[in-house]
Amino acid sequence: MKRENLERVYQRLFEAYGPQHWWPAESQFEVMVGAVLTQNAAWSNVEKAIDNLKAADSLELEKIYNSTDEKLAELIRPSGYFNVKTKRLKNLCRWFEQQGGFKAVEKTKTNNLRNSLLSVNGIGPETADDILLYAFERPVFVIDAYTRRLFSKLDLINGDENYETLRCDIEAELSPDVPLYNEYHALIVRHAKEQCEQLSKCKHCRVEAPIVI
DNA sequence: ACCCAGGGTCATA
């Protein structure tokens, strides 16, 4: 893992696609909700769930937390796994309430906040890092399946490293730059989707990358 | 009809 390579990959992606304007949400809380809803789900389906929440005027901590499981599950149905995600959303809301909301959370050190998030049932490393980076603006490099595929295709990594190892190795080579991490992950996702469209059928990204590093 | 998506938990060995 070399800094030079990581930066070159970023530059190529940015030249190819430009700024991605992540996270697509109107509030920090919407980012948190979206991070849970997007677990193993297509973003187009998450948008439908978010739209339902907005239409029901329910995209607020209190409304989600006080809603019955049945009503909440119905609203987020399009995002899949709606019964599981109903509980996860409530777990996240309870956690956030106990933390004391955004003002209180701002004072917590990133590593402590991360461990705290990870202790919430239903919040794993990727969801936690989405929230840390895109809602709380912490310099955390998000690892997902696309990141592994791209970096291992480019021989930057082996591919079988565990999440923490990968994240720490990458963060050790880059400056803790929130806008950079924001754009980098968004670009990797964009690049993956771009390949899917070029293939027209989603034989998922086992083809040559159109961007040669 | 099949495959996958901007994952995570839990039980089992």
Add this chain to the structure above:
DNA sequence: TATGACCATGGG
């Protein structure tokens, strides 16, 4: 620690 089952919708 490392697999496997499970959760479930919608688009290609």
